[in-house]
Amino acid sequence: MKAANAILSSYGTTVFEVMSRLAIEHGSINLGQGFPDDNGPDDVRGIAEQALEAGPNQYPPMMGIPELRQAVAAHNARFYGLDVDWQREVLVTSGATEALAACLFGLIEPGDEVVLIEPLYDCYLPIVRRAGGVPKLVRVEPPDWRLSRAALEDAFTERTKLLLLNSPMNPAAKVFDRDELAMLAALLDAHDAYAVCDEVYEHLVFDGRGHVPLMTLPGMRDRCVRIGSAGKTFSLTGWKVGYVTAAPDLLQPIAKCHQFLVFTTPPNLQKAVAFGLAKDDAYFEGFTADMQAKRDRFGAGLAEIGFDVLDCQGTYFITADFRPLGFNGDDEDFCRHITTEAKVTAVPMSAFYQADPPRHFARFAFCKQPAVLDDALGRLARHFDR
Numbered sequence: 263m264k265a266a267n268a269i270l271s272s273y274g275t276t277v278f279e280v281m282s283r284l285a286i287e288h289g290s291i292n293l294g295q296g297f298p299d300d301n302g303p304d305d306v307r308g309i310a311e312q313a314l315e316a317g318p319n320q321y322p323p324m325m326g327i328p329e330l331r332q333a334v335a336a337h338n339a340r341f342y343g344l345d346v347d348w349q350r351e352v353l354v355t356s357g358a359t360e361a362l363a364a365c366l367f368g369l370i371e372p373g374d375e376v377v378l379i380e381p382l383y384d385c386y387l388p389i390v391r392r393a394g395g396v397p398k399l400v401r402v403e404p405p406d407w408r409l410s411r412a413a414l415e416d417a418f419t420e421r422t423k424l425l426l427l428n429s430p431m432n433p434a435a436k437v438f439d440r441d442e443l444a445m446l447a448a449l450l451d452a453h454d455a456y457a458v459c460d461e462v463y464e465h466l467v468f469d470g471r472g473h474v475p476l477m478t479l480p481g482m483r484d485r486c487v488r489i490g491s492a493g494k495t496f497s498l499t500g501w502k503v504g505y506v507t508a509a510p511d512l513l514q515p516i517a518k519c520h521q522f523l524v525f526t527t528p529p530n531l532q533k534a535v536a537f538g539l540a541k542d543d544a545y546f547e548g549f550t551a552d553m554q555a556k557r558d559r560f561g562a563g564l565a566e567i568g569f570d571v572l573d574c575q576g577t578y579f580i581t582a583d584f585r586p587l588g589f590n591g592d593d594e595d596f597c598r599h600i601t602t603e604a605k606v607t608a609v610p611m612s613a614f615y616q617a618d619p620p621r622h623f624a625r626f627a628f629c630k631q632p633a634v635l636d637d638a639l640g641r642l643a644r645h646f647d648r
Contacts, residue, residue, distance in 0.1 A: 277613040285607040291638045294609040296578045298629040302498040306538040313530035322529040326354025333536040334505045350510045356524045357502035358491040365458045368519035370395040374423035381614030407436040424456040430463040430576030437575040447479045462491035467576040468554045484509040492535040560628040563639035578629040592621040604645035606638045
């Protein structure tokens with residue numbers, strides 16, 4: 263029989279699926295995969311229920327219902343001072359991963375170079391390669407996740423089409439600061455390139471830092487595509503509602519691709535997300551504060567056990583160096599060990615790099631109920647007798 267697509271068929275099962283299956287098999291607390299264990303805001307879910315019953319439940323507009331597109335534009339203005347034309351510059355997608363696919367398929371021509379910063383969220387490379395793009399990888403590494411100007415300058419060439427930027431960054435929990443963003447903006451401008459900005463954790467930035475979209479920097483308004491996620495902002499990851507903001511000339515090919523990927527997104531969920539984006543400041547401030555408290559609780563517990571806990575500036579994730587525990591093995595060995603023996607699951611940081619990865623860091627998701635986090639810490643403490 264003829265072979266399937268060589269690019270996609272070459273990828274194995276994701277590390278999240280592997281570790282999640284192992285967690286189920288061993289009755290482990292799964293802190294490997296990044297999804298909350300609550301049910302999202304009651305009022306947002308209530309709007310979805312009402313809209314489902316009231317209808318219509320037929321195809322909504324391909325670009326998204328007007329209420330949600332208007333809410334996305336208003337959200338951009340409210341939090342970032344961006345003046346967005348909801349009719350020409352906003353697209354609703356079936357989650358941020360579909361948004362990424364539409365952006366990359368819509369903007370990349372075969373042979374175009376794409377700059378990516380490792381460690382990478384797992385869908386980036388398969389989509390870039392399937393679109394015909396040539397990945398150019400730049401690394402940030404634990405413990406300080408420093409972005410090298412020299413490495414970036416080497417990665418950009420006359421063939422660079424775009425930068426794929428994830429900030430706040432999964433899995434490193436790094437938030438790119440203004441100096442780093444300015445460095446990226448200068449390179450984009452110098453090489454006449456675009457940026458696709460995965461900003462799904464925009465409301466999970468800690469310690470008063472605040473999220474700065476690359477789009478807000480001088481000269482970047484027409485070079486950037488900004489992706490947001492209702493799943494992350496409202497802890498409703500199963501809904502798969504995302505949104506794209508971009509200048510009309512960039513959004514047009516992205517929307518054409520979206521049209522042929524999924525066409526549209528459930529209308530009742532769109533109505534509920536529109537309601538959610540208009541919630542008052544207390545919701546967004548409380549959401550950030552609650553997740554920061556979980557970070558602090560879990561990070562302090564890991565440190566007490568003996569882990570060397572790295573700085574977590576945003577997202578759901580905290581990275582820890584397990585070498586102080588005296589474990590004899592690499593990060594894959596460690597994550598399998600604690601899953602089977604301590605009944606707590608993490609994922610190995612090496613899975614997010616392509617070559618010569620760091621091998622002594624584990625990533626934990628702390629977006630769980632405090633009792634679950636405490637149970638996980640107790641299991642780890644008993645196992646390591648700390």
